[in-house]
Amino acid sequence: MSFNISITADKNSINLGETITVTYSCSGAYDTTLQGDNMPAPLDLGPGDVSGTIKFLPVISGNFNVYLTAYGVVHQSKGIDNMSNVETNVAQVSIIVN
Numbered sequence: 001m002s003f004n005i006s007i008t009a010d011k012n013s014i015n016l017g018e019t020i021t022v023t024y025s026c027s028g029a030y031d032t033t034l035q036g037d038n039m040p041a042p043l044d045l046g047p048g049d050v051s052g053t054i055k056f057l058p059v060i061s062g063n064f065n066v067y068l069t070a071y072g073v074v075h076q077s078k079g080i081d082n083m084s085n086v087e088t089n090v091a092q093v094s095i096i097v098n
Contacts, residue, residue, distance in 0.1 A: 003028035005091045007068040013096040016058070020095050022066050025051035029070035029089075036066045058097045065094050 003026060010021040026032045027049045033042035036056050043054075058064040072087040 003070055003072045003087075003089070005029070005032075005068060005070045005089045007066065007091040007093045009066070009093045009095050011095065013098060014058070015098050016061050019055045019057050020064070021053055021055050022093060023051075023053045024068045024091075026068065026070045029072045031071045033069045034066070035069070037064050042069070058095070061097045063094050064097050065092055067092050 005026045007022060007024045010023075014020055022036075024034060024045075026045070029047065029050075031047055032045040032050050034045055034054065035042040038056065038059055056064070056066065068091045070089045070091075072089075
């Protein structure tokens with residue numbers, strides 16, 4: 001199995017107190033998670049094709065990162081086996097908070 005993954009932000013830099021909107025998409029993954037620097041745990045987006053937008057409010061100045069991680073499996077002759085031949089892709093977007 002192969003999959004496509006992308007993540008973008010609506011701004012490259014913001015002032016502290018402003019929000020950013022992150023757009024993400026992933027197709028064909030076994031599982032997908034989204035993690036922002038201010039999140040205590042990743043948000044599980046589930047399997048298959050996922051896409052959407054999410055807003056973040058950074059609480060400190062500096063770089064603010066958001067990661068989209070997709071877990072897939074390499075095609076096998078006996079079908080999909082999520083316990084072996086795992087393929088992982090990570091996409092990142094970084095925003096400067098002034």
